Amino acid sequence: MDYFLITTSLLKIAAILFLVILPMVSYSVYAERRVSAFIQDRRGPNRVGPAGLFQPIADMFKLLLKEDFTPANVNTFYYWLAPCLAMMPAIITIAVVPFGSTLFGVPMVIADINVGILYVFAIASLGVYGIVLAGWASNSKYPFLGGVRSSSQMISYELSLGLAVIPIFLLVGNLRLTSVVRYQIEHGWMIAPFVGDWLNPWKWLLAFPMIISFVVFAIAIFAETNRLPFDLPEAEQELAGGYHTEYSSMKFALFFLGEYAAMITGSAVIVTLFFGGWHLPLPSWHGGFHWALVDGSAPGWRGVVGGLFNIATFFAKVAVLLFFFIWVRFTLPRFRYDQLMRLGWLFFFEIALVNIFIAAIILAYVPS
Template sequence: MSSMVLDAGKILLIFAVFMQIPPLLIYLERKICAFIQDRIGPNRVGPFGILQPLADAIKLITKESITPKNVDVFLYTVAPLFVMVPAAISFAVVPVGADVKLWGHTLQLQIADFHVGILFFLAITSLSVYGLTFGAWASNNKYSLYGGIRSTAQMISYEVAMGLAVICVLMSSGTVYLREMVFAQSHTYFGFLPAWNVFHQPLAFVIFLIAAFAETNRLPFDLPEAESELVGGYHTEYSGMKFAMFFMGEYMAMISMSAIMVTLFFGGWTLPGVVDAHSTTVWNALLSVVVFGIKTGAFLIFFIWIRWTLPRLRYDQLMKLGWKVLIPLALMNLFFTAIWGLRDQIF
């Protein structure tokens, strides 16, 4: 019974921390953007403007929530949920830290270790396209619809490349369990180079990274909401909390994507010489969570950095990059990985 209580506490804690990161990210986004554009950024609310997200949240909650006259009310209302919920669920398979022994129970710092591991993550993230599509269609606005159609085409195209990149990683590590994948990356080569998958599969990592930007609708792939041509894209007709949920969903998807990239390619919560993968002490577990947080944070800052550095792709360039560059490259990578895996039988 007490192990069930511990599990419930673990799930609540992971979820609570996960929900606190988007406001922090919004603050970071505005500060980094200001730094890149040689401005100061938010600095009025609290010291260094640190309370700005709180002010934003109060503003968004108290704003009038307008539902336009000709929208399809049911789909218009549920669409933001379709963006936010999958982003939150997909985090469930990410291992966030080393095992820890508490009151005689060994606790895995991962909400669920499914038989299908990474495939579950891919399946759940593919659901978030519905939020954009339904929201766009239900808004009954031509700009919204354009945004929705663009996002549908974009997500389907890049999901293929992402899936193929993941298959290469699965083949070289021989497991779909994210937990085992992290353990497999915990040793070192030549005594100093960590055995991270990014060194086995550099091409798969680059493809996955580009596809991750496209899947989360971040610049340079934010065609669905291109402000200069589509007003606001799929969320043109949204206001108040419903708009905030779209916004939060985007940031939560970014967090999940960063966490999965760290787990797949950068050794998850392990760091040779700092975290002992097989120890179960509380101190070691805390250290591993910190390592995981720093790695994920680095990716999140990278996401923001790219957004304020690169211009947006044109739509035909986006499609060409997806179908004519990334997918052939991913297939080639898959082919060579397969040959390398079967080298003993072939040669």
């Protein structure tokens, strides 16, 4: 048994879960409330601690201490199971995402498997069970409608999600997420061809299918995570909260955590695929202009600082995308349900399909 691998993996899992994901979830809720208040010209939560920064802690205690009420007519076992099923997939997906280069020589990815992106899709597709079961077990009509809407929405958008990333893997040549990051370090970020060898005209041509991929993928992530403008499963105005209408206290909080964790994971996957992962090129003028690579491979304290810098870069990029999620939520109105399905099947699916052909044709003519 490889005890070193097991120990470092457990340490990485604990650190990423308790030091990064859970604090990030609670502070993205806080950020959502502050940013929405700013957009709508309100004040938002600003009473607990300086600028309301301790609000998530107060929220946590509120959710834990509220009465945990189970309605009489629910199917109890599945009613309890559903919040756990909604929470878990979002968290396990992060296992294959490389969130840093190396730290003390240990690669900063929990499981570097050769089918990385398929793993992300497979586990993310299990997330629908929590929502469907919540809707069904609640034994009440609005949650049920929410659950049915959610399952058909997620199945529809998984197709465009899967097809949108194929051009990237045509380019990179395998499905490992660390190779995608490695490729972007060598050739520049997928949607930013000016990073790396920016004089290569083929790269600028290839940026077109990449940008189409990025747009389709990002919109499909919005639909997968049930965020506005695609939050039909919960739609407060028509379904009174949708699948989690009958849930209270910590069980409701688990749905909430699951939704935000899915948002964080989705942003992390977008950053890895399109924004160079943990890579941040720094301009350097030592012997002519070039991009300097900072990572954890340098000896001594420089390597440690470099590794920490990469991790910070990665989560800073994720935070920027989370801000974008919030911004969109408080800017766009909600789609109607038939519009949502038509958009998914008749629009994004075809765009993603044509995009694969465009990328393949360009790649066929690129001189290697």
